[in-house]
Amino acid sequence: MLSMLTGNATSNSAEQQFPGYASISGQPMNVEEVWTTTEYEDDPLMEILLANQSKPVEARIRHKIPVTFGLSLYYNLGKRWGIGTGVNYTKLASELHSGSGTNYIKGDQTVHYIGIPVQVNYNVIRKGRFTGYVTGGALLEKPVSGSITTNYIVNDEVKETIKEKLDHKPLQFSVNTAVGLQLKVIDKFGIYAEPGIGYHFKGDNAPNTIYKEKPLHFNVKFGVRLLLD
Numbered sequence: 001m002l003s004m005l006t007g008n009a010t011s012n013s014a015e016q017q018f019p020g021y022a023s024i025s026g027q028p029m030n031v032e033e034v035w036t037t038t039e040y041e042d043d044p045l046m047e048i049l050l051a052n053q054s055k056p057v058e059a060r061i062r063h064k065i066p067v068t069f070g071l072s073l074y075y076n077l078g079k080r081w082g083i084g085t086g087v088n089y090t091k092l093a094s095e096l097h098s099g100s101g102t103n104y105i106k107g108d109q110t111v112h113y114i115g116i117p118v119q120v121n122y123n124v125i126r127k128g129r130f131t132g133y134v135t136g137g138a139l140l141e142k143p144v145s146g147s148i149t150t151n152y153i154v155n156d157e158v159k160e161t162i163k164e165k166l167d168h169k170p171l172q173f174s175v176n177t178a179v180g181l182q183l184k185v186i187d188k189f190g191i192y193a194e195p196g197i198g199y200h201f202k203g204d205n206a207p208n209t210i211y212k213e214k215p216l217h218f219n220v221k222f223g224v225r226l227l228l229d
Contacts (some may be wrong), residue, residue, distance in 0.1 A: 014213045015060060015065055016213060017061075020057060023097055025120065025207075026208045048103045048105065051102075051155070057099050066210060067089075070087060072119070072152075082121040083118075085117060085180035086117055087115060088141070092211065102155055102156045103153065103154055105153070108148070112144050114148070115142070121135045130184075133179070134141075135178050139176065140174070146207060148166065168205050170205055176198035191225070196220075197218055200217075202217045
């Protein structure tokens with residue numbers, strides 16, 4: 001049974017808030033160190049700090065809902081059991097706003113993952129065109145690319161833009177379980193939905209993403225299956 005995962009809707013996004021300034025990694029900024037090591041002339045960060053001296057400032061990081069696509073291949077092990085694997089693509093995006101309303105640091109981080117899932121299915125009920133089942137498994141993901149774009153905004157104008165690549169990209173491991181419902185639309189094709197929960201284990205030096213901030217999450221997978229069994 002060949003399966004095409006066409007969507008993965010999680011429960012919601014996640015947000016972090018910090019007093020003062022912070023980077024998109026979630027680390028607070030040492031303002032005193034910036035004052036002592038940075039020259040004022042034509043430095044947008046120093047301009048932001050000076051403009052906000054008498055203003056309350058905070059840092060907010062918003063982790064957007066993951067976007068996932070994939071292909072899976074399932075093998076039936078009799079009438080009840082089945083095992084599957086495949087390949088998934090996931091895009092994780094995060095936004096940073098650090099400073100005040102008009103003088104702030106704006107960061108955008110994007111990480112692209114390729115993952116290999118392993119799932120075990122148990123068919124609970126089969127009736128006509130409907131199949132109800134439970135599934136559980138694990139997913140190993142590798143960040144294949146990632147980037148951070150930092151904009152320094154002074155008086156609502158972009159003064160400087162810095163782009164950099166994410167160098168350290170460790171493997172990400174997660175487990176999941178779900179209940180599923182499949183409808184056989186025509187002879188060889190079916191559609192399915194799988195509401196469930198997943199948990200992402202925090203890796204050392206992993207990028208600051210929704211995986212790290214919200215490791216336990218609810219999701220709904222849905223897609224189209226080519227039925228070969």
